[in-house]
Each structure stands twice: as C-alpha cells, then as structure tokens.
Amino acid sequence: MTKTAERLHEVAVPPIQAPTPAGDRRRRRLADQARAHGFLLGGLLCFALFSWYPAIRAVVIAFQKYTPGSDPEWVGTANFTRVWHDPEFAAAWRNTFTFTLLALLIGFAIPFVMALVLNELRHAKAFFRVVVYLPVMIPPVVSALLWKWFYDPGAGLANEALRLLHLPTSNWSNGTDTALVSLVIVATWATMGGTVLIYLAALQSIPGELYEAAELDGANLLQRIRHVTIPQTRFAILMLMLLQIIATMQVFTEPFVITGGGPENATVTVLYLIYKYAFLYNDFGGACALSVMLLLLLGAFSAGYLRLTRSAEGDLG
Amino acid sequence: MTTRTLISPAALARPRGKAVYWTVLTSVVVLFALAFLFPVYWMVTGAMKSPDEVARTPPTLVPERWHLGGYQDAWQLMQLPQHLWNTVVQAAGAWAFQLVLCTAAAYALSRLNPAFGKVILGGILATLMVPAQALVVPKYLTVADLGLLNDPLAIWLPAVANAFNLYLLKRFFDQLPRDVLEAAEIDGAGKLRVLWSIVLPLSRPVLGVVSIFALVAVWQDFLWPLMVFSDTDKQPIGVALVQLSQNIQLTVLIAAMVIASIPMVALFLVFQRHIVAGISAGGTKG
Numbered sequence: 001m002t003k004t005a006e007r008l009h010e011v012a013v014p015p016i017q018a019p020t021p022a023g024d025r026r027r028r029r030l031a032d033q034a035r036a037h038g039f040l041l042g043g044l045l046c047f048a049l050f051s052w053y054p055a056i057r058a059v060v061i062a063f064q065k066y067t068p069g070s071d072p073e074w075v076g077t078a079n080f081t082r083v084w085h086d087p088e089f090a091a092a093w094r095n096t097f098t099f100t101l102l103a104l105l106i107g108f109a110i111p112f113v114m115a116l117v118l119n120e121l122r123h124a125k126a127f128f129r130v131v132v133y134l135p136v137m138i139p140p141v142v143s144a145l146l147w148k149w150f151y152d153p154g155a156g157l158a159n160e161a162l163r164l165l166h167l168p169t170s171n172w173s174n175g176t177d178t179a180l181v182s183l184v185i186v187a188t189w190a191t192m193g194g195t196v197l198i199y200l201a202a203l204q205s206i207p208g209e210l211y212e213a214a215e216l217d218g219a220n221l222l223q224r225i226r227h228v229t230i231p232q233t234r235f236a237i238l239m240l241m242l243l244q245i246i247a248t249m250q251v252f253t254e255p256f257v258i259t260g261g262g263p264e265n266a267t268v269t270v271l272y273l274i275y276k277y278a279f280l281y282n283d284f285g286g287a288c289a290l291s292v293m294l295l296l297l298l299g300a301f302s303a304g305y306l307r308l309t310r311s312a313e314g315d316l317g
Numbered sequence: 318m319t320t321r322t323l324i325s326p327a328a329l330a331r332p333r334g335k336a337v338y339w340t341v342l343t344s345v346v347v348l349f350a351l352a353f354l355f356p357v358y359w360m361v362t363g364a365m366k367s368p369d370e371v372a373r374t375p376p377t378l379v380p381e382r383w384h385l386g387g388y389q390d391a392w393q394l395m396q397l398p399q400h401l402w403n404t405v406v407q408a409a410g411a412w413a414f415q416l417v418l419c420t421a422a423a424y425a426l427s428r429l430n431p432a433f434g435k436v437i438l439g440g441i442l443a444t445l446m447v448p449a450q451a452l453v454v455p456k457y458l459t460v461a462d463l464g465l466l467n468d469p470l471a472i473w474l475p476a477v478a479n480a481f482n483l484y485l486l487k488r489f490f491d492q493l494p495r496d497v498l499e500a501a502e503i504d505g506a507g508k509l510r511v512l513w514s515i516v517l518p519l520s521r522p523v524l525g526v527v528s529i530f531a532l533v534a535v536w537q538d539f540l541w542p543l544m545v546f547s548d549t550d551k552q553p554i555g556v557a558l559v560q561l562s563q564n565i566q567l568t569v570l571i572a573a574m575v576i577a578s579i580p581m582v583a584l585f586l587v588f589q590r591h592i593v594a595g596i597s598a599g600g601t602k603g
Contacts, residue, residue: 036429043422046477054455137585141555201597208321250450302446
C-alpha cells in the first residue's frame with residue numbers, strides 16, 4: 001500500500017478508543033466557556049447584587065409596607081398616594097425642577113461663554129485649565145461647608161463682597177426666595193470645570209476654514225458664533241446639557257449640608273425627600289415609591305443621552 | 318501656530334485688536350483668580366485666624382497673627398487621622414476591586430466570546446440608564462441584608478458595578494490588535510497569561526483613566542457613605558466633617574476642610590496634565 005492509501009484508510013476507520021473530533025471540540029468549547037464565565041463571575045455578581053436586584057427591589061418595595069426586620073406586607077398603591085399627598089412632595093419636585101432649570105441657565109451658560117473666551121486666548125492656557133478644574137477636585141462636602149460659611153449672614157464673605165460694592169446685602173441660603181439660587185451658585189462653582197474642559201475640546205475640533213469662509217462672506221462675531229460655532233458643537237452642547245440635567249436632578253449634598261432642606265422646605269429636593277422617608281420616617285415603602293418616580297424620569301433622560309452618544313459613535317458592544 | 322478660531326489672527330494683530338485681547342486676557346485672569354483661587358485662599362488662611370478674628374466684620378484679608386493651632390486641633394479633636402485612613406482604605410479597596418473584577422469581566426466580554434455575552438453586556442449597559450443615586454435605598458437594604466453595614470465592603474463591592482468603567486475597558490480591549498493576542502496564544506500562553514502579559518501592559522492609558530475615575534468617585538461620594546456608615550469611627554472624612562460641623566469651633570472646622578481637600582487636590586496637581594487631557598478626550602467621545 002502507498003502512504004496515501006494508508007492515511008485514507010486511517011481516516012475512514014478511526015480507532016474506536018480515540019475521542020471523536022466533534023466531541024473533542026465540544027469539550028474544548030465547554031472548557032473555554034467555563035473559563036470565560038469564570039472571568040465574568042466576580043463582576044457579574046456585583047452587578048446582580050448592587051444594580052439589577054436593587055432596581056427590581058425598588059419596584060417591589062414601592063408596593064409594600066416594608067420595615068427592616070419584619071415581613072413585608074403588600075399594600076397596593078398606598079405608598080404612592082401617601083407620598084403624593086405629602087405637602088413636601090410638591091415642594092421637592094418643584095425645587096428639583098427649578099434647581100435643574102436654574103442650573104441650566106446659570107451653570108450651563110457661564111461655562112459655555114467661558115469656554116468660548118478661553119478658546120480665543122493664546123496665553124496662560126495651562127493656568128486656566130488647572131484653575132477652573134480645581135474646585136471639581138475639592139470634595140463636594142467641603143465646597144458645601146465652605147459656601148455655607150460664605151453665606152453666613154454675620155461675617156460671611158458673600159455679604160461682605162456686596163457691602164464692598166455698596167449693594168444691599170442678601171439672606172442668601174437663609175432666605176426662602178434666595179436659598180435655591182444660592183445652592184445653584186455653589187453647584188455651578190463646584191462642577192463647571194468639567195463642562196468648560198469638555199466644551200473647550202469640542203471647540204478645538206472646529207475646522208478653522210469655516211470661520212475664514214464665514215468671515216469672507218461678511219459674518220460678524222455674533223453671526224460666526226451663531227452659524228459656525230453652535231452648529232459645529234451641537235452634539236457636545238446637547239450631551240453636556242443632558243448630563244447636567246441628570247446630575248442636577250439628583251442633587252443632595254448641597255441642600256443637606258447647607259440648608260437642611262429649609263428655610264420652609266425651600267430647598268428640599270426629591271433625593272433629599274427619599275433620604276428623609278428612609279432614614280427619618282423609617283418608611284422604606286414611601287422612599288421606594290419616590291425612587292421609582294425619579295427613576296422613570298431620569299431613565300428617560302439617560303436613554304436620550306445614551307442614544308445620542310451611540311449615534312455619534314456608530315457602534316455598541 | 319494653532320488653528321484659526323473665532324477671531325482671525327489678522328484682527329488680533331491690529332493695534333485695536335491687540336489692546337482688546339490684552340484687556341480680555343487680564344480680566345479673565347483676574348476673574349479666575351477671584352472666582353476659583355480666592356475662595357481656596359480664604360479657606361486656607363481662615364483656618365489660621367484666631368476664632369475672634371474670623372468672626373470679625375469687615376474681615377481681614379491676611380491673618381493678623383498666623384495660628385497653626387486650628388490645624389493641630391482639627392487633627393486631634395476631630396480624629397482626622399482615623400477618618401482620613403478610613404477614606405484611604407475605602408478608596409484604595411474600591412480601586413483594587415474595580416480594577417481586578419472589571420478588567421476580568423471586560424476581557425471576557427471582549428475576547429473570550431462567553432455564551433449570552435451580548436445579553437450580559439446589554440444588562441450591564443442598561444444600568445447606565447439608572448442613575449446610581451436613584452437606587453440608594455434598595456441598595457442600602459441589600460447591603461444591610463448582607464450584613465455589610467459599617468464595613469468597607471459596602472463601598473468596595475457596589476463600586477465594581479460601574480458600567481461606565483467596564484465599558485471603557487471593554488471598548489479599549491476590542492481595539493487591541495488581534496494578531497498580537499493570537500500570536501501569544503499560538504506560543505502556548507493561557508488566557509490569564511495573555512491578559513496579564515499582553516493585554517494589561519498595552520492598556521496602561523485606559524487603566525490610568527479608570528483608576529482616577531475610581532479613586533475620585535469614592536473620595537467625592539457623600540450620600541452613600543452617609544447611609545452605610547452610622548458608626549462614627551468607620552466614617553470617611555466627608556461624612557465625619559458634616560456630622561462634626563455642628564458642635565465645633567469655626568476655625569477648627571475650616572482647618573479640617575482644608576486637610577480633607579489636600580489629598581485629591583495634590584493628586585490633581587501631580588497628574589493635572591493627564592487628568593485634563595483625559596476629561597477633554599473622554600468627554601467628547603462619551
């Protein structure tokens with residue numbers, strides 16, 4: 001027999017005791033799968049325990065009377081109606097929406113203009129970027145305590161500055177009308193660095209020829225901003241806006257530290273109310289009912305944000 | 318020469334343009350110094366004033382006499398070493414857990430084709446739509462059920478469930494050259510060996526970004542540690558500051574605020590170039 005024939009024979013009649021190629025492949029695939037899921041295990045367990053399960057649990061407890069240590073009791077929509085009729089409920093949502101709106105007007109317009117100006121400056125670039133981001137690195141609790149001290153009606157810096165300019169002093173965080181704006185100023189001061197840096201990066205990606213062409217067409221400064229800068233950075237603007245809305249809807253540290261929700265509930269936010277229901281009233285059902293409402297609203301914004309980044313990237317997973 | 322921006326170089330070169338430019342530059346420098354540096358200066362020097370001087374109107378711009386007593390009192394009376402240590406332990410542990418478990422999971426999802434990988438990734442990405450703060454109450458109940466209250470594990474384990482960092486890692490691993498990894502496998506390297514000796518050394522930039530995000534997130538978080546650490550001795554510095562702020566002398570509190578800010582600000586000043594570049598790059602790409 002020739003060697004080729006021998007080989008043919010072997011292929012045609014495989015020895016019985018050797019594993020079949022198909023079985024071999026299957027076993028290898030099983031081992032690969034076991035290894036892959038071994039790598040995944042730790043991370044997935046954390047997601048399951050601290051992300052997926054709590055999301056489901058929030059919805060379940062929202063329909064229960066829940067006190068840690070005793071058996072939960074189904075109560076239908078009682079939690080929702082109780083929370084709904086709480087006078088603080090309307091105040092909390094009104095404050096949260098006002099806070100978000102003011103944060104968009106103040107906390108978005110200022111960094112936007114600042115980035116526009118910084119992009120034109122050719123000196124001290126590193127200085128500006130470091131200084132504007134410095135407050136972001138200060139712990140939020142410290143920023144809040146610091147501004148609480150500035151807003152002090154006695155020796156506070158804020159009123160001192162007004163006196164220096166011969167302006168009437170303000171109650172700042174202690175006045176029912178001014179408390180919320182005062183908190184927005186703190187939040188803006190503490191977080192605008194990130195917005196400025198991201199928007200600056202977007203501004204730098206605008207091709208210079210567009211400005212040149214606009215100028216040749218006789219467009220003045222404001223027209224160039226309107227017809228070149230804003231359309232060219234529209235994606236960054238929209239993304240930063242959505243991120244800011246999502247972040248400010250969850251505001252907690254500033255009202256908790258600076259005003260304690262007062263004066264007269266002027267600064268109680270939804271998240272603060274959730275905290276109060278759980279840890280002051282020991283009413284976890286009510287806290288979860290509120291959480292579910294906040295979740296649905298924020299989920300809608302987040303979905304918008306994800307869709308936006310996804311369409312910009314053109315790929316996902 | 319940088320690329321052309323809103324204002325043309327020609328307009329800037331004219332005498333009037335030059336004058337406007339330098340006026341704007343000077344005012345922005347002054348504005349930034351007043352808005353961002355002066356509050357920090359006020360805090361650092363306020364802690365060195367006497368209790369009497371700090372409450373005075375109009376305030377003094379420079380302390381009459383420099384007291385370091387505020388800082389000493391804060392360090393001792395407020396047990397700052399204990400709280401700083403707690404914060405370091407919580408941040409370092411969260412960083413280590415996140416780096417190990419998120420990297421392993423991202424590597425599996427990117428390179429090992431696990432069964433149901435798409436579903437799992439979808440489930441992870443879906444959590445991006447659920448802002449963390451909105452789930453603190455049920456998360457707190459879960460941690461309580463597991464007996465992890467007042468335990469640093471209450472910070473470490475939930476920190477791993479960070480879809481943003483995991484996705485950042487996965488996307489980076491996806492872009493690594495396939496042939497390099499395959500060559501290593503042909504040479505007989507196991508999956509763990511490939512991860513350790515090939516993937517991780519190639520992934521230094523993304524690991525740096527994830528590390529900074531992980532550390533800053535723990536150091537800056539307030540609501541979650543406030544909920545899970547009712548035991549004063551276990552509290553991180555942020556929570557302890559708020560709890561103690563009611564019954565402590567103002568200068569001592571301000572000194573404690575300065576001390577609490579130092580670690581992150583120092584980290585930022587050391588790595589500022591990387592951090593600023595990372596935020597600028599990360600932001601536009603989502």
